[in-house]
Amino acid sequence: MRGEGSYVLDADDRVVAVRGGLEERLGCFLAHSFWEATPEAEELFRPHFEEARRTQREVEFTAYYAGTLARRRVVPSGETLTVYVTPLLELDVRTLTTLAESLRRIEAALAAPAPARPAPRARASLQAPP
Amino acid sequence: MAVAASHTPFLVLDERDVIVEVGPPARAQFEPLLGRCVWESFPGSRELFRPHYQRARRTGRPAEFVQFFAGHIARVRAVPAGGGRLELSWETLAVLDVLTLEGLRSSLDAALAILERRCRRNSLRVLEGSR
Numbered sequence: 001m002r003g004e005g006s007y008v009l010d011a012d013d014r015v016v017a018v019r020g021g022l023e024e025r026l027g028c029f030l031a032h033s034f035w036e037a038t039p040e041a042e043e044l045f046r047p048h049f050e051e052a053r054r055t056q057r058e059v060e061f062t063a064y065y066a067g068t069l070a071r072r073r074v075v076p077s078g079e080t081l082t083v084y085v086t087p088l089l090e091l092d093v094r095t096l097t098t099l100a101e102s103l104r105r106i107e108a109a110l111a112a113p114a115p116a117r118p119a120p121r122a123r124a125s126l127q128a129p130p
Numbered sequence: 131m132a133v134a135a136s137h138t139p140f141l142v143l144d145e146r147d148v149i150v151e152v153g154p155p156a157r158a159q160f161e162p163l164l165g166r167c168v169w170e171s172f173p174g175s176r177e178l179f180r181p182h183y184q185r186a187r188r189t190g191r192p193a194e195f196v197q198f199f200a201g202h203i204a205r206v207r208a209v210p211a212g213g214g215r216l217e218l219s220w221e222t223l224a225v226l227d228v229l230t231l232e233g234l235r236s237s238l239d240a241a242l243a244i245l246e247r248r249c250r251r252n253s254l255r256v257l258e259g260s261r
Contacts, residue, residue: 093201094174
């Protein structure tokens with residue numbers, strides 16, 4: 001599975017930084033619109049990005065895109081967004097059997113209720129350096 | 131050795147299913163695999179393709195079939211070329227759209243319809259052949 005990574009978008013949703021496992025996929029789109037780099041992703045992601053900018057609070061969501069189910073944590077800083085991506089499941093298109101199995105797993109994960117978010121203090125302590 | 135029109139991708143397997151020749155349209159994908167066993171290069175493909183290749187070798191006649199693999203549906207033609215060699219050519223009929231779940235479901239439906247039509251056609255051929 002492709003590794004974790006993050007990217008930073010400016011106020012116009014241009015890619016201004018890419019880190020970790022997303023460098024190969026998004027690195028060549030630096031300074032370009034994120035939506036050019038990710039066809040058909042806009043209607044999946046934009047509402048969450050807008051919510052993060054509007055509320056100035058972190059937004060977390062799980063979505064399938066381009067063969068991978070991933071959890072995305074969107075951290076706003078003014079109009080700039082840092083999006084942390086954690087891949088959870090991959091679609092396996094090798095055979096119809098592997099495709100059906102992996103699609104079933106992805107759909108089940110999407111249907112499962114989202115885990116409760118920890119209280120802000122707990123999050124802060126989890127994020128504290130060792 | 132050419133098996134089809136120059137725009138048709140093709141490759142040649144030896145009697146051990148090692149890729150020994152690759153046609154120009156297939157070079158980008160298959161040239162790095164020259165000298166390697168096709169089943170090791172494409173894990174999971176053996177049980178889907180090998181029975182058709184064995185049939186072609188056993189009967190000495192071309193075998194044509196439609197198969198799903200790696201997100202593609204292709205019509206594959208395996209032609210015995212002597213000495214256990216097989217010339218394979220193929221035409222892609224459909225490619226799964228994996229970008230979104232909606233696109234995936236819709237392209238999967240279309241892909242399954244192609245496979246079903248093909249199976250029905252083959253069944254009809256068998257029935258007509260038995261008359």
